[in-house]
Amino acid sequence: MTRRIVRTVCQVAAFAFFSLVVVYFIDNRYRVLPSALHNAFPAHHPGLVVTDITIASCSSLNVFSSCKLDADQWHRVEKDLYLGSGWVNSAYVHIKRKKEEEVLSDDQVIIDITVGRLDPAQGVKGEANEKWESRPNGLWLKRVAKRHAKTSNQMVTSVDVLFGADAVDPREGWQMVGTPLLLDNSGEGQEARLSIRRGKKALHSRPIPRVNENGRFKIMQAADLHLSTGTGLCRDEMPPTPKGEKCEADPRTLEFVGRLLDEEKPDLVILSGDQINGDTAPDAQTAIFKYAELFIKRKIPFATIFGNHDDEGKSSLTRAGQMSLIESLPYSLSVAGPEEIDGVGNYYVEVLARGSSKHSALTLYLLDTHSYSPDEHNFKGYDWIKKNQIEWFKSTAQGLKKEHSGYTGIHMDLAFIHIPLPEYRDDKLPFKGQWREGVTAPAFNTGFRDALVDEGVVMVSCGHDHANEYCALSSHEDGKPALWMCYAGGAGFGGYGGYGGYHRRIRFFEMDMNEARITTYKRIEYGDMEKRIDEQIIVDAGKPSRLQEE
Template sequence: MTRRIVRAVCQLAALTVFSIVVVYFLDSRFRVLPSAIHNVMPAHHPGLIITDITVTQCSSVNLLSSCKLDADLWHRIEKDLFLGSGWVSSAYVHVQRKKEEELLADDKVILDVKVGRLDPSSGQKGQENERWESRPGGLWLKRSAKRHASDSAKAITAVDVLFGADAVDPRPGWETLDHALLLDKTGEIQEARVSVRRGKPSPPAKGIPRIRDNGKFKIMQLADIHFSTGTGHCREPEPADLDGGKCEADTRTLNFIGRLLDEEKPDMVVLSGDQVNGDTAPDAQSAIFKYAELLVKRKIPYASIFGNHDDEKTISRAQQMELIETLPYSLSMAGPGDIDGVGNYYVEVMSKGSSKHSALTIYLLDTHAYSPDERTFKGYDWLKKNQIDWFKKTADGLKKAHEGYSHIHMDLAFIHIPLPEYNNAELPIVGQWREGVTAPGFNSGFRDALVEKGVLMVSCGHDHANEYCALSPDETGNPALWMCYGGGAGFGGYGGYGGYHRRIRFFDIDMNEARITTYKRIEYGNESELARKIDEQIIVEGGKPKGL
C-alpha cells in the first residue's frame, strides 16, 4: 500500500512538472499564456458590480504586515502601486465584486470614487447630505444606501490601476481619476491612479480602413515613439534650450503627434515598433494607453508591431498584444500561433464606397529583438523562415481575391528592424543617412520574398536618425522595391546625430493613379519649416516602383 501511495505521488508530481514545462514552453513561443499572465491585466467581467474598494500596504521587513486579503471576499489587482521601487514596501488595490443577479436588496454598490485628503462633500454646496466612506490611500467611496434596480447603469463595474501624471484610459466607459492615490512614496513615475468603468461594458469601436471617395488614402507611420510610465525624460532634444531646457519626453512627443494628426488627417496609423520604452515603462499598459488615446478620440484605425525595446523589463509582447487587440480602433493582431513572433498579420484597406474588395494590403511582421546567436551574428535578430513562408503563402492566397478589385491593387509592408539590404551605400536614396544601419548580421531573404510577391514598399524604424528611402533594383537593374525609414518621432529615444529633429513619415496613396507619394514632417522649426513636406517624392507610379 505504501509503495502504491509513493508511486501515485511521484506520478502526480511528474505530471505537474510536465504541465508547467509545457505551459512555459508554449509561452516562450507566444502560444498559451499561464493564468499568472492574465493577473496583470485589468479584470473585465461583464455583469459584475463593485461593492467595495480598499488599499493594502505592507512591508517585507515587518512579518505582521500583509498585502493579501481574504481571496474569497476580495480580488487583488496585481499591480504593485510602487511599481517594485518601494524597496521594502508594496501596496495593492483590492475590490469586492458581485454578479449583478446575485446582489441582495440590502447590498451597497459603489456609485462614485474620488481621491483626496478631505471628504468630497466638505464645503460643497448642495452636497452636505452626501455620505462618502473613507478608505486607505485617500480613496473616498460613495455607496448606495441599498441595492436599486437602476444601479447597474451608473454603478462602478470595473476598477484598474494606471501610473503617471499623464495617465489616460482610452477604453469606452472608463475614466481615470484626477488625483493619484496618497501613498507613502514620492516620485512622479509612482503616481498610481485608479481608473474606473461605469455601467455595463460596451464593445470597442473597430474602424474599417477604406479608400476615401476621392480615391485617396493616407498612412502616418509612427516610428520609435519610446513612451514611458509617467511623462518620461527627453534624450538629446533639439533644440536643447527650448523652454529653458525643460523637456518631458512623452508630453512633447504627444503634442507633436497630435498636431500632425490634426493637420494631415491620416486615414490610418502604423506604429512600427518601440512604442514602449521598456526600460522606463514598468507599466507598459499606461504607456500604450497614451498613444491609443490620441488615435481613439480622433477615431483613426491603427495597427502596431513591436520593436526590440517594447518588452524590456515590462510585460511580454503577448501580454501587450492581448491588451492592444481589445482597444477601440485597433487593427492589431497577434497573428498565427504556429510561427515565430507576435504581430505577424495583414490589414486589408477596402475600396471606396461599400465595396467588399481590398484595394491595398498592408503586411506587418515581427522582427523580434536581439540576435539568438551573438557569437556568429552579432546585433539583432532576423525574420525567421516560418514567418517568410507564412508571408508568401498568405500573399498567394490573397491573390485571387485581389483580382476582383477594378483598379490596380497594391501591397505594402512594415517592420521594425531594417533588412540587411538597407546597408548598401551604392543604392540611390532620398533623405538622410546619418548613422550606421543596425540590420541583422544574418540575411534570411525577406527582401527577396517581398520582391517575389510584388510588394512595392517596405518601411521600418529602429535607426532613429536615418530617415531615407532607398531604391532596391531587381537583377536587371529595374526598380524593384523601395526601402524606407520612418525616422524617430519620440523624445524618449535617442536623437543626437547632427542636430536631428524628430520627424514623422507619411504615405499619401492615390488609388486612381496607383501612385504612392511619401514625405516627412518635422517637430521643430519656423512656421514655413513646420508646414513643409520634407523630401517629398513619388515612389510608386502606375502600381510599380518608380525610379529616381
Template sequence: MARRIVAAAAIVTIVTLFFLDRNFRVLPSSIHEYLPQHHPGIVITDITITRCSGINPFSSCKLEGDSWHRIEKDLFLGKALTSTAYVHIQRKKEEELTPDDKVVMDITVGRLDPGSSVKGQEDERWEARPSGLWIKRSAKRHASDSKSAVTGVDVLFGDDAVEARDGWNIVGVPLLLDSGSIPAAHITIRRGTQQPAQRPQPRIHDTGKFKIMQLADLHLSTGVGACREAVPDSYNGGKCEADPRTLDFVSKMLDEERPDMVVLSGDQVNGETAPDAQSAIFKYASLLIKRKIPYACIFGNHDDEGSLPRAAQMSLIETLPYSLSRAGPEDLDGVGNYYVEVLGRGKTTHSALTVYLLDTHAYSPDEKKYHGYDWLKKNQIDWFKQTANSLKPKHKEYSHVHMDVAFIHIPLPEYRDPKQVFKGQWREAVTAPTYNSGFRDALVEQGVVMVSCGHDHANEYCAMSMNTEKQLPALWMCYAGGVGFGGYGGYGGFVRRLRVFDFDFNEARITTWKRVEYGDEVGKKVDEQIIVDAGKPVAPMEG
C-alpha cells in the same frame, strides 16, 4: 506561448475568475497580471488599499478570503525602498448578495469627504478608505444592474496619465501615497457594461486617395519621461519632458496631415522607463481615438522590456477603439503577424491596398554565431507568401491596380547596401540582423512595392532595391526616422520626424515625405518623392 485572452471585450475590467487563451489554456501570470477580466453576474462590493513593508518578509499586502482580489500593480511601481501598496477589490456573485451586502456606485480620490456638504440618506454617504480613497455604496440589490454602478477598477500612472478605453474615466486626484518622484497613481473606473470597441474598416476616399502616417520609435514612458539628445539644447530653458513634447508633435502632425490610418512600427513603449506599459500605451492611443483614426501596431525590441510582454500588450491594444492591431496566428513566431485590407472607393468589397505587418522580434537568439538583432523566421515568411498568394485572385477583381506594402521594426539586411540609390539621410550604422532569412526576396516575389521600418532613429532615407537580373526597381525600402524624445537622437543634431505615405489609386502612385519637429523645415514636406507609379516601384526623379 499562448497569446490570446478569451472575451477580449471584457479584458479591461478588474474582476476575474480565470485567465484563458482562445484554446482554453491557462495564461502565464506575466501576461494577465495587469489585464483582469469581468465575468457577468459578479459585482464589486468593496474596494480598499493595503500598504506593507518592502523589506520585512513577514509583512503582506494580501487580504484573506476568496472574495478579495488584488490589482497586481504596486502603487509605488517597485521603486519605493521600504513600501509596497496595492488596490484590492471585493466581489460577489449577484445571486449570492445578501440584504447586508452593498454594491459600489461611485469612487473618487481626495483629502476631504466629497459628501461633507451634502445631506443625504445613509446609502448616499461616502466611506473613507486609505490613501485618500472614497467609495459610495448602495444597499439596493438592483443597483448592480444599473448603468451607473462601478463595474471596473484599474490603476494608471503619471501626471500625464490618460484613459483610452470607452466608458472609463480617471477619478479625483492621484492617490495620497507620499511617493515622491515616483509617477503618481490614479484610480480609473468604468460604469455599466463594457461595449465592443469601434473597429472601422479602412476605405479609400471617393477621390481615390488614402494616406498612411508612420510613427516609429515613440519611446514613451510611465510618467513624462526625460528627453535624450533633444534639439535644440535650449528648448524650454533646457527643461525637456520627453512624452509631452513627443505627443505634442504627433498631435500637430495628425491635425495637419489628417491621415486615414496610422502605423506604429515598434518601440512605442520605452521599456526601461515604463514600469507600467499600459499607461504609456494609452497616451498614444488616446490621440488617435480622439481623432477617430484607425491604427495598427507592431512591436520593437524595447516595447516588452517593461511591465508587460508582447502578448499582454497586444491583448490590450486589440480591445481599444479604432485599433486594427492583431496578435496574428498563434503557431507563428512573434506577436503581431497580420495584414490590414483597405477597401476601394464607394461600397465595393474589393481591397485596393493590403498592408502587411510582421514582428521582427528583438535580439539574436544565437549571439555567438549571429551577433546583434533577431530576424524574421521561416514560418513567418512562409505565412506571408501563403497569405499573399491566397489573396491574389480576389485582388485581381479590383477595378484599378491593387497595391501591397509592408511595415516592420528592425530593418532588413539589404538596407545596408551602400550602392543603392536613396533619398534622405543615412546617419548611423544599419543595425539589421546579421543572418539574412530572405524576407526581402519574399517581398519582391509577391509584388510588394514598399517596406518601411524604424529602429535606427537617425536614419530616415528610402533606398531603391534593384532587380539585378532585369535591372529594374524591385522594392523601395524606407526608414521613418525616430519621432520620440525618450529614445536617442544623436548623430549630428538629428531632428525628430515622422513619415507620410500618400496613395493615389487613380494613378496607382505612392508619394512619400517626412515632417520634422524643429528647425527651418517645419511646415514643409521634406524629401518628397514618388516611389511607386502605375503600381510599380520607380527610380527617383532627378533633383
C-alpha cells in the same frame, strides 16, 4: 435546503468550467500565459458589481504586514502601487465584487470614488444615505444600497490602476479618478491613479479601412515613440532645453503626433515598433493607453508591431500581453497573428476600394522582427525574420492574389517592419533623405527582401535607427526598380536623437489609387514644421519608380 445546496454547487461548477474555457481560449489564441494575464487585462468581469475597495500595504521590514487579503472575499489588482520602486514598501488595490443578479436591494454598491485627505462631504449638503467612507491612502468611497442607485449604469463595475500625471484611459465607459493615491513615495513621475468603469463593458466592432471617394488613402507611419510610464525624460532634444528647465519626453512626443493627426488627417496609422520604452515603462498599459488615446478620440484606425524595446526590462509586459490589450481597444486593427509561427504581430490589413466595394485595393503586411540575436556568438546584434514567417507571408500573399483579381484597379502591396533588412546597408543604392547613422540590421540574412520582391510588394518601411530617414531603391538583376526600402525616422523624445541635431519626424504615404501611385514625405517636429520634407513619388502605375532627380 438540499435542492438549494445542489443548485449552488452546480452553479459554482459551471462558473469554474466557463472560467477555465475562457482562460484556455485566451492562452491559446493570444498566447497570454496565466502569469501575464493579470497584467494584460485589468479587472474586466462583465456582469459584476464592485461593492467595496481597499488598499493593503506591506513592508519588507515588518514580517507581520501583508499585501494579500482573503482571496475568497477580495480580488487583488496585480499592480504594485509603488511599481516595484519602493525600497521596502508595496501596496495593492483590492476589490470586493458580486454578480449583479446576486446583489440584493439592501446590499451596498459603489457609485462614486475620489481621493483626498479630507472627507469630500465636508461643507456639502447631501443625502444621509450617500455618505463618503474612508479607506487607506486617501481613498474615499460613496456607497449606497442598490435600491438607491438611480440606474445600473451608476454602479461601479470595474477598477483599474494607471500611473503618472499624464495617465489617460481611452476605453469607452472608463473615467480617471482625478487625484493620485496618497502614498509615501517621492516624486510625481509614476504616481498611482485609479480608473473606474460604470455599467457594462462597451463592445466595439473592428474598423474597416477604405479608400476615400476621391480615390486617395493616406498612411501615417510613426516610429519609435519610446513612451514611458509617467512623463519621461527627453534625450537629445532639438532645440536643447534651456538650463534650469525640464523637457518632458512623452507630452512633447504626443503633442507632435496629435498635431500631425489634425493637420494631415491620415486614414490609418502604422506604429512600427518601440512604441514604449520597456526599461522606463514598468506599467506598459499606461504607456499604451497614452498613444492609443490620440487615435481613439479622433476615430482613426491604427495597427501596431513591436520593436526590440517594447517588452524590454525586468518588469515589462510580454509581447503577447501587450498585443492582447491593444487588440481590445477601439479602432485597433492589431492582431497577434498565427500562433504556430515565430513572433507576435504577424498579420495583414486590407484596405478596401472606394464606395461599397468588398474588394481590397491595398494590402499592408506587418511582421515581427523580434529583438536581439539568439546566436550572439555567430551573429551579433539583432534578430532576424524567421523562415516560418517568410513561408507564412508567401503563402498568404499567394492566397490573396485570387481575391485581389476582383479589384478593377491596380492592387498594391506594402510591408512594415521594425528592424531594417540587411539590404538597407547597401550604400551604393540610390536614396533620398538622410543616412546619418550605421544601419543596425541583423547580421544573418534570411532572404525576406527577395520574398517581398517575388510577391510583388512595392515598398517596405521600418523604424529602429532613429536618425536614418531615407528611402533607398533596390533593383532587379536587370536594373529595373524592384522595391523601395524606407525609414520613417524616430518620432519620440524618449529615444535618442543626436547625429548633428536630428529633428524628430514622422513619415507619410499618400496613395492615389486612380493612378496606382504612392507619394511619400516627412513632417518634422521643430523648424520648418509645415513643410513636406523629401517629397517623392516611389510607386507609379503600381510599380516601383526610379529615384526622381532634384
